[in-house]
Amino acid sequence: MQLLLAVLALPLASAQLNELAQKAGKLYFGTATDNEDIGFQNKTYLQILNDTKEFGQLTPSNGQKWFAVEPELGVFNYSYGDVVADIATANKQILRCHNLVWHSQLAPWGYGISYLEQRKPHRRSHRPRNQRSQTLVQPMLRLGRGQRSPQRRRDLSQRHLPPSPRPEYIRIAFRAAAAADPHAKLYYNDYNIESPNNKSAAVRALVRDLKKEGIRIDGVGLQSHFTAGSAPSIDNLIWTMEGYTKLGVEVALTELDIRIMEPETSSNLAQQSSDYKNAVGACMLVDGCVGVTVWDFWDPVSWVPGVFTGMGSACLWFGNFTKHPAYQGVVEALTNDTRRGFGGGGGHNGGWW
Numbered sequence: 001m002q003l004l005l006a007v008l009a010l011p012l013a014s015a016q017l018n019e020l021a022q023k024a025g026k027l028y029f030g031t032a033t034d035n036e037d038i039g040f041q042n043k044t045y046l047q048i049l050n051d052t053k054e055f056g057q058l059t060p061s062n063g064q065k066w067f068a069v070e071p072e073l074g075v076f077n078y079s080y081g082d083v084v085a086d087i088a089t090a091n092k093q094i095l096r097c098h099n100l101v102w103h104s105q106l107a108p109w110g111y112g113i114s115y116l117e118q119r120k121p122h123r124r125s126h127r128p129r130n131q132r133s134q135t136l137v138q139p140m141l142r143l144g145r146g147q148r149s150p151q152r153r154r155d156l157s158q159r160h161l162p163p164s165p166r167p168e169y170i171r172i173a174f175r176a177a178a179a180a181d182p183h184a185k186l187y188y189n190d191y192n193i194e195s196p197n198n199k200s201a202a203v204r205a206l207v208r209d210l211k212k213e214g215i216r217i218d219g220v221g222l223q224s225h226f227t228a229g230s231a232p233s234i235d236n237l238i239w240t241m242e243g244y245t246k247l248g249v250e251v252a253l254t255e256l257d258i259r260i261m262e263p264e265t266s267s268n269l270a271q272q273s274s275d276y277k278n279a280v281g282a283c284m285l286v287d288g289c290v291g292v293t294v295w296d297f298w299d300p301v302s303w304v305p306g307v308f309t310g311m312g313s314a315c316l317w318f319g320n321f322t323k324h325p326a327y328q329g330v331v332e333a334l335t336n337d338t339r340r341g342f343g344g345g346g347g348h349n350g351g352w353w
């Protein structure tokens, strides 16, 4: 009798993020993780990371970047990224790779335009079984302070590669990856492309151009590193995502975190919760949005405090492993049953696992 009562008293509220996302027809709710961070020395961190009810997808934060996989010209070392890939494989979590080319964390030895063509066989021979998507190219367009239209990044496209109206390396990267792996979803991934602005318009133009040229691009990743109180509205996010999906690509929130100005207060944590809810809610309302990845889930390993002075607490778990109010905000978005199509299975979930 007592046992029975105890069972009945279990709160239904214990449903977890990936479980809820999949139930609502999305492919996954996932997280980035970095095996060189202190999280990997913490059993509680690893237990949450391993919990497939919470996270159905992992992204290695740094270990697959160029500096890590080819530290010397022609010398390949995949072990940093493979730690995460192996965990995902063991746990049957989807792997979103990250990322082949961007303007930072590049190979220390420099490179040239023929690089990706030459390296095709290596990429082919190193595809983890559960890899679903490869973030190929990211931050290639930049909207600088005081600029109204996006510029090509000078650091990558002009310092290292010959200039062209559309950076040639984007085409090279997509062509090479498509040849190396017909199954991985190939994404263009960027920040400040989550709202109607000139940069998101430039990304739409890029997708259109690649498609017109017969170059395969399967998705656009919206990084979604937001600040509580100035995150895009749910309507703007939906409008922007649908602008991409109309072009025949899928979308995903690939690096979601929402920073607050320290210290934590009940009001900035409530704002953060509302912003997380809207971001995840937008993905739920766009059929072509396959899933959400948070840019790690534990405040002590977040990149935010190191980059944005005075800001932090951007994740869903505090340092002591209690959950931010925003966790509940995400749960509400995932279970917003007034949403169209809720519970219908959504159609994205078949085929991968």
Ligand SMILES: *[C@@H]1O[C@H](CO)[C@@H](O)[C@H](O)[C@H]1NC(C)=O
Pocket (backbone or CB within 6 Å): 077, 078, 079, 080
């Ligand atoms: C490969 O990378 C790993 C992880 O970064 C490092 O520990 C190891 O020393 C590297 N191996 C070689 C042969 O450089």
Ligand SMILES: *[C@@H]1O[C@H](CO)[C@@H](O)[C@H](O)[C@H]1NC(C)=O
Pocket (backbone or CB within 6 Å): 043, 046, 047, 050, 086, 087, 090, 091
């Ligand atoms: C996490 O999962 C990996 C892969 O399944 C396993 O090797 C490891 O022991 C797990 N760690 C914890 C703390 O559960």
Ligand SMILES: *[C@@H]1O[C@H](CO)[C@@H](O)[C@H](O)[C@H]1NC(C)=O
Pocket (backbone or CB within 6 Å): 148, 149, 196, 197, 198
């Ligand atoms: C886009 O750029 C044009 C000029 O290049 C500017 O007039 C316009 O206001 C910009 N639009 C947005 C949304 O920033």
Ligand SMILES: *[C@@H]1O[C@H](CO)[C@@H](O)[C@H](O)[C@H]1NC(C)=O
Pocket (backbone or CB within 6 Å): 234, 277, 278, 280, 281, 282, 284, 333, 336, 338, 339, 340
């Ligand atoms: C919940 O669903 C309703 C109906 O589709 C929608 O208007 C609202 O924006 C959604 N809210 C969130 C946070 O997802």
Ligand SMILES: *[C@@H]1O[C@H](CO)[C@@H](O)[C@H](O)[C@H]1NC(C)=O
Pocket (backbone or CB within 6 Å): 041, 042, 043, 044, 045, 319, 320, 321
């Ligand atoms: C993991 O982190 C928690 C919260 O900060 C801490 O209490 C615990 O001692 C840590 N465990 C290890 C093994 O570092």
Ligand SMILES: *[C@@H]1O[C@H](CO)[C@@H](O)[C@H](O)[C@H]1NC(C)=O
Pocket (backbone or CB within 6 Å): 264, 318, 319, 320, 321, 322
């Ligand atoms: C955990 O940390 C949060 C944020 O610092 C704090 O508000 C909360 O009281 C702590 N909870 C426990 C049980 O220590």
